Amino acid sequence: MASQEIEALTQALARLPGLGPRSARRAVLHLMKRRESALTPLLRALEKVNENLSVCAICGNVDTTDPCGVCADPRRDARLLCVVEEVSDLWALDRSRLFPGKFHVLGGRLSALEGVRPEDLNIAGLVSRVAAGGVDEVVLAMNATLEGQTTAHYLAERLESYPVRLTQLAHGLPVGGELDYLDEGTLAQALRARRPVA
Amino acid sequence: MASQEIEALTQALARLPGLGPRSARRAVLHLMKRRESALTPLLRALEKVNENLSVCAICGNVDTTDPCGVCADPRRDARLLCVVEEVSDLWALDRSRLFPGKFHVLGGRLSALEGVRPEDLNIAGLVSRVAAGGVDEVVLAMNATLEGQTTAHYLAERLESYPVRLTQLAHGLPVGGELDYLDEGTLAQALRARRPVA
Numbered sequence: 001m002a003s004q005e006i007e008a009l010t011q012a013l014a015r016l017p018g019l020g021p022r023s024a025r026r027a028v029l030h031l032m033k034r035r036e037s038a039l040t041p042l043l044r045a046l047e048k049v050n051e052n053l054s055v056c057a058i059c060g061n062v063d064t065t066d067p068c069g070v071c072a073d074p075r076r077d078a079r080l081l082c083v084v085e086e087v088s089d090l091w092a093l094d095r096s097r098l099f100p101g102k103f104h105v106l107g108g109r110l111s112a113l114e115g116v117r118p119e120d121l122n123i124a125g126l127v128s129r130v131a132a133g134g135v136d137e138v139v140l141a142m143n144a145t146l147e148g149q150t151t152a153h154y155l156a157e158r159l160e161s162y163p164v165r166l167t168q169l170a171h172g173l174p175v176g177g178e179l180d181y182l183d184e185g186t187l188a189q190a191l192r193a194r195r196p197v198a
Numbered sequence: 199m200a201s202q203e204i205e206a207l208t209q210a211l212a213r214l215p216g217l218g219p220r221s222a223r224r225a226v227l228h229l230m231k232r233r234e235s236a237l238t239p240l241l242r243a244l245e246k247v248n249e250n251l252s253v254c255a256i257c258g259n260v261d262t263t264d265p266c267g268v269c270a271d272p273r274r275d276a277r278l279l280c281v282v283e284e285v286s287d288l289w290a291l292d293r294s295r296l297f298p299g300k301f302h303v304l305g306g307r308l309s310a311l312e313g314v315r316p317e318d319l320n321i322a323g324l325v326s327r328v329a330a331g332g333v334d335e336v337v338l339a340m341n342a343t344l345e346g347q348t349t350a351h352y353l354a355e356r357l358e359s360y361p362v363r364l365t366q367l368a369h370g371l372p373v374g375g376e377l378d379y380l381d382e383g384t385l386a387q388a389l390r391a392r393r394p395v396a
Contacts, residue, residue, distance in 0.1 A: 002289070003262040005250060009243035015236060016217075016225040023216035029286050030215050031244075032251055032260040038213060039251070043244045045207035046229075050241055052203060053230055062230040064201040088227055091200070 006032075058129075060105030060122050062087050070094065070103055077101045079136040083126060083155060085109045085143060093141065101139075104129060109147045110154055121151075123158065130162050137165040144171055144189075204230075256327075258303030258320050260285050268292065268301055275299045277334040281324060281353065283307045283341060291339065299337075302327065307345045308352055316352065324353070328360050335363040342369055342387075 002010070006028060014024035031039040049064060056068035063069055070076065070090070080101025084090050090103045106121040130138060140155055142148035156166050172190040173179075179187065200208070204226060212222035229237040247262060254266035261267055268274065268288070278299025282288050288301045304319040328336060338353055340346035354364050370388040371377075377385065 003250075003267055005243070005246040005262040008239075009247050012236075012240040012243045013214075016211075016240075017228050018221035018225060019214075019216055025289065026216060026286070027214040028247075029260070029289060032247065033285065035248070035251055038210070039244070039248055041206075042210040042214075043241075043248055045203070045210045046237070046241045046244065048203040049207050049226075049230065050233070050237055052201075053233055053237070062227070064203040069201055087231065088224070091223065091227060 059090075059103050060087070060107060060125070061090055061103065078134055080139070081129065081135050081137070082139040082141050084141050085148060085151070089141065089143075099139075101137075106151070109142065109145075109151045111147050118154065118158075123155065126155070127158060130159055130164055135164050137167060140166060140168045142168070144169075257288075257301050258285070258305060258323070259288055259301065276332055278337070279327065279333050279335070280337040280339050282339050283346060283349070287339065287341075297337075299335075304349070307340065307343075307349045309345050316356075319349075321353065321356065325356060328357055328362055333362050335365060338364060338366045340366070342367075 009031075010021070010024045010028050013019055013027050014021045016024075019027065031042065052064035053062065054064070054066040054068075055062055056066055056071055058067050058071045061068040061070060065072065077100050080099070081104055082093065082099055082101055083104045083106060084093065085106050085108060087105055090105055093099050093103070104122070104126050106123065106126070108116055108121050110116055110118065110121070129135065138155075138159060140152040142152040152168055159166060170193065171186070172193055173182065173186065177186070182190075207229075208219070208222045208226050211217055211225050212219045214222075217225065229240065250262035251260065252262070252264040252266075253260055254264055254269055256265050256269045259266040259268060263270065275298050278297070279302055280291060280297055280299055281302045281304065282291065283304050283306060285303055288303055291297050291301070302320070302324050304321065304324070306314050306319050308314055308316065308319070327333065336353075336357060338350040340350040350366055357364060368391065369384070370391055371380065371384065375384070380388075
């Protein structure tokens with residue numbers, strides 16, 4: 001019985017990750033009951049992002065500026081380049097504030113199953129950034145999945161002729177991980193990469 | 199490191215019920231990566247609801263029309279009036295499509311603790327709707343809480359001089375409810391209101 005406009009808003013919200021039809025309905029009611037404090041601020045924020053939305057021509061990040069905030073930040077170490085599969089990975093690593101360098105987003109991973117080939121990813125952009133010089137280390141921060149690791153190996157081959165250090169993220173026990181609950185693959189990685197007790 | 203615009207959108211989304219800061223960030227990224235299929239539709243839907251948002255002068259529902267869709271629907275039985283605490287209750291009952299009558303939203307419940315008095319609720323509107331005639335039955339569909347039931351009793355007193363049948367929702371076992379897991383209050387209600395086996 002809700003009006004068409006309300007139905008459309010509910011459906012648009014329900015498509016967001018983390019919201020289902022039920023919580024979308026609650027969210028719509030929340031917005032409608034709080035026009036000044038919730039609906040209008042959300043509307044204005046969406047308008048601004050929509051106006052300024054751009055994909056960074058350098059690294060492939062999405063931001064409201066191009067070059068993106070990361071690429072434009074002079075305090076970041078341009079000699080360190082971290083390659084990730086998706087924008088969400090860039091955001092996750094950036095949030096941790098542990099990586100002081102720049103990023104490069106591939107836009108996916110090689111996948112025979114899904115028919116994703118090297119030319120479908122932003123690998124040419126990566127190679128030309130490395131070829132341009134000024135990069136000392138490339139961190140291949142692919143996911144610890146079969147496809148992520150295949151992609152990392154492929155990139156390592158593509159970049160091996162350049163004078164850069166290639167590294168990858170350590171694999172092993174996650175913080176708080178209990179041996180009893182971890183999969184065999186993780187245990188095998190952790191054992192293989194075991195280190196002397198300091 | 200996210201831009202101010204992205205930060206503002208994240209915060210506006212994070213204030214929605216059902217979304218926290220983490221899922222709001224995922225939602226923002228989802229929107230930014232899908233401008234045409236997600237961001238723009240959500241923006242347009244919000245604009246339309248914002249333009250047309252109104253509180254129904256008759257029943258207190260929020261909708262994009264005034265009178266609201268429920269009050270304007272000629273197929274609904276105006277002799278049946280269901281009184282609820284909040285707009286969310288109206289939406290919940292309306293969704294069930296089990297109630298063929300009209301609604302009245304109080305905008306809260308009487309509460310000594312929170313200092314909510316009868317004049318703080320839309321009780322005058324209810325009384326004048328009943329006094330205007332044409333209503334045969336008033337369903338007091340308050341929550342099964344102490345404050346909800348106090349409110350129902352108060353309304354019953356206010357309406358007892360009018361020639362209307364006053365009813366309230368049945369209390370008892372919820373569908374699928376297991377005795378072992380139900381609180382004593384519900385069990386007591388279910389026992390007290392027990393009925394002969396058909």
